[in-house]
Amino acid sequence: MPVHHRVLKTELAIFDLPEDLPSEDQALLEVARQATANSYSPYSNFKVGAAVRLTNGQIISGSNQENIAYPSGLCAESICMFAAGAQFPEEAVVALAVTTVSGSTESEDLVTPCGLCRQVIAEYSSRHGSPVRILMQGRQGPVVVVPDIQSLLPLMFEHGTLKKND
Numbered sequence: 001m002p003v004h005h006r007v008l009k010t011e012l013a014i015f016d017l018p019e020d021l022p023s024e025d026q027a028l029l030e031v032a033r034q035a036t037a038n039s040y041s042p043y044s045n046f047k048v049g050a051a052v053r054l055t056n057g058q059i060i061s062g063s064n065q066e067n068i069a070y071p072s073g074l075c076a077e078s079i080c081m082f083a084a085g086a087q088f089p090e091e092a093v094v095a096l097a098v099t100t101v102s103g104s105t106e107s108e109d110l111v112t113p114c115g116l117c118r119q120v121i122a123e124y125s126s127r128h129g130s131p132v133r134i135l136m137q138g139r140q141g142p143v144v145v146v147p148d149i150q151s152l153l154p155l156m157f158e159h160g161t162l163k164k165n166d
């Protein structure tokens, strides 16, 4: 390995026992799980729920909403982030939880935000200048936690890049 380079590492915390998480994280995941009940997913049959906690303590939940024109649908995470921005523009999102009730009953496969949702989360994080803690779980099993969107979207295109062009 040549010495003249630097290494960018991403850290993920894996909670094998969800009950080891702080209680407010567990509560947010539970709201996300309940939100799957409102998933409109007749095309994929994959029910995703998400929930965000704001700086004022408010919790907003959302679920995936699909469309016969497939790309017109939206993921649970983006719906949550946009709802937060639309209803509470002054509040930053402190944490986001995402999970599913779909898949086999044994499945521990994680639901993780897609690329588009990562970009949406990044925008709100930059806008408020504060990190969004992200909790991800499958139908059951371990919860993976990252402290901010940088961990899921390293080297993201940020506000500062455009400003340098002024």
Ligand code: THU
Residues within 6 Å of the ligand: 041, 044, 046, 048, 063, 064, 065, 066, 073, 074, 075, 076, 077, 098, 111, 112, 113, 114
């Ligand atoms: N989906 C989400 O809502 N969030 C994710 O993190 C992964 C995917 C939705 C989109 C679509 O409605 C269905 O799950 C299958 O991709």
